[in-house]
Structure formats: structure tokens, C-alpha cells
Amino acid sequence: xxxxxxxxxxxxxxxxxxxxxxxxxxxxxxxxxxxxxxxxxxxxxxxxxxxxxxxxxxxxxxxxxxxxxxxxxxxxxxxxxxxxxxxxxxxxxxxxxxxxxxxxxxxxxx
Amino acid sequence: xxxxxxxxxxxxxxxxxxxxxxxxxxxxxxxxxxxxxxxxxxxxxxxxxxxxxxxxxxxxxxxxxxxxxxxxxxxxxxxxxxxxxxxxxxxxxxxxxxxxxxxxxxxxxxxxx
Numbered sequence: 001x002x003x004x005x006x007x008x009x010x011x012x013x014x015x016x017x018x019x020x021x022x023x024x025x026x027x028x029x030x031x032x033x034x035x036x037x038x039x040x041x042x043x044x045x046x047x048x049x050x051x052x053x054x055x056x057x058x059x060x061x062x063x064x065x066x067x068x069x070x071x072x073x074x075x076x077x078x079x080x081x082x083x084x085x086x087x088x089x090x091x092x093x094x095x096x097x098x099x100x101x102x103x104x105x106x107x108x109x110x
Numbered sequence: 111x112x113x114x115x116x117x118x119x120x121x122x123x124x125x126x127x128x129x130x131x132x133x134x135x136x137x138x139x140x141x142x143x144x145x146x147x148x149x150x151x152x153x154x155x156x157x158x159x160x161x162x163x164x165x166x167x168x169x170x171x172x173x174x175x176x177x178x179x180x181x182x183x184x185x186x187x188x189x190x191x192x193x194x195x196x197x198x199x200x201x202x203x204x205x206x207x208x209x210x211x212x213x214x215x216x217x218x219x220x221x222x223x
Contacts, residue, residue, distance in 0.1 A: 033211060042112060042200060042214035043153075088153070090212075097143070097166050098212055100153040 004032070004072075004089035005101040012107045019076040021104040023089030029096075032065055032072050035088045037103065043088060046074075081110045113137065114215035116201050122221045128189040131218045133201030135182055141165070141204045142184040143212060144176055148197040159184055160207045191222045 004023045013019055023032065031050045035043040049056045049065045049072065056063045062075040076083055086105050090098040113136035123129055135142050144156040146169075155168035159178035170176075173191075178184040188195060198217045204210040 042216045045211050048211055096208055097155055097158060099155050102152045
């Protein structure tokens with residue numbers, strides 16, 4: 001299995017600010033996925049970026065992938081209080097099993 | 111709504127008991143995954159089934175077992191429960207055997223007292 005590790009562990013910002021969180025991994029991947037988890041709820045898939053892509057957008061989300069550094073970042077622009085959640089990355093490809101780190105806990109203050 | 115259904119949503123049981131958690135995957139998905147989430151261990155992969163057969167095993171205790179039935183629903187059996195088994199148990203599903211987006215259910219909260 002392959003595991004992503006998110007950084008920072010916790011992030012606290014004001015509404016309207018941008019939030020950036022990072023993910024590092026150790027082995028080659030075919031794709032990397034970001035998920036969001038509201039407290040006590042299931043994980044919700046946000047975006048998937050393939051290893052041959054460098055950047056992907058979805059609404060206020062921007063994901064980058066640097067396979068040479070084995071890292072990815074998730075940027076949430078113009079954060080809202082509703083973005084308060086934990087964010088996880090999961091690496092994928094081949095016969096992998098999606099495994100998750102401890103996530104980044106994001107708090108957006110209104 | 112991810113389309114993955116888990117029951118029960120909550121259960122409280124005593125140490126030493128046995129419980130069964132049930133999962134119905136999204137329509138058309140052949141893979142089912144089970145994860146355990148606790149405060150100290152984070153989100154741990156337990157086991158995966160694909161089209162009725164065990165595909166991969168993670169940090170699953172011998173006291174735990176799972177199966178996937180011909181209609182593709184899955185059950186996770188937890189026996190000889192200990193206080194440390196208290197956690198949120200997630201089922202997830204995907205179309206293929208690997209490399210796809212996986213979709214999570216809302217989880218089953220297990221409290222062992």
C-alpha cells in the first residue's frame with residue numbers, strides 16, 4: 001500500500017483567506033486523490049489528479065502534483081466557514097490500496 | 111450522498127460481544143473496502159473484497175472477519191470485542207479492483223463498554 005502524509009496537521013484561518021495543505025508520499029503513483037471529512041461523517045471525494053497532470057482545478061479547489069518531489073498541494077481559495085473539515089490525500093495506482101494519513105484539520109473562522 | 115449505505119449507524123455493546131456491520135456498495139461497484147477510524151490510529155485500512163473474493167488485507171485483527179456476498183453487499187464481523195475496538199467503521203466502494211476513486215459510506219459508530 002502507499003500512504004500520503006498531510007501537512008500541516010492543523011490550519012486555522014479567517015473566512016475569505018486561502019488555505020493550502022500539502023501531501024507527501026514515498027513511492028511512484030498513477031494518481032493522487034484528495035478527500036474531505038466533516039466531523040464524524042464519511043470521507044467525500046474532492047478531486048483526482050493523474051501522474052501525468054501537474055495542476056487541476058475544481059471550483060475553488062486547485063490541486064498541484066510534483067512527481068519529482070513526490071508531493072501534492074491542495075489550495076482552497078476564498079475559504080468559507082463551511083470548508084471547516086479534515087482533508088486527506090490518498091495515493092493510487094497499480095495494485096495499491098488507498099491509504100490515508102492523519103489529515104489536515106482546517107478551521108475557517110467566520 | 112455517496113450511494114454507499116452502512117448499517118447500523120450507531121451501536122453500543124459490551125466487551126466480549128460480537129457485532130456485524132453491513133455495507134451496500136454503490137450500484138455497479140464491485141470492490142468493497144473496510145476502514146477503521148479512531149482518534150489514536152487515524153484511518154486504517156482493514157480489508158478489501160472484489161466481486162466476492164478477498165483482494166487485500168491491511169491491519170485487520172484476527173478477531174475481525176469480513177465477506178462479500180453474491181449480491182455484492184459486505185459484512186464486517188467483529189468478535190470478542192474490547193474497549194479499544196470502539197471506533198468509526200467505514201465501508202467504501204469502487205468500480206474496479208484498484209486505481210479508482212473510492213466512495214465512502216457515512217460509517218458505523220461502535221462503542222464498546
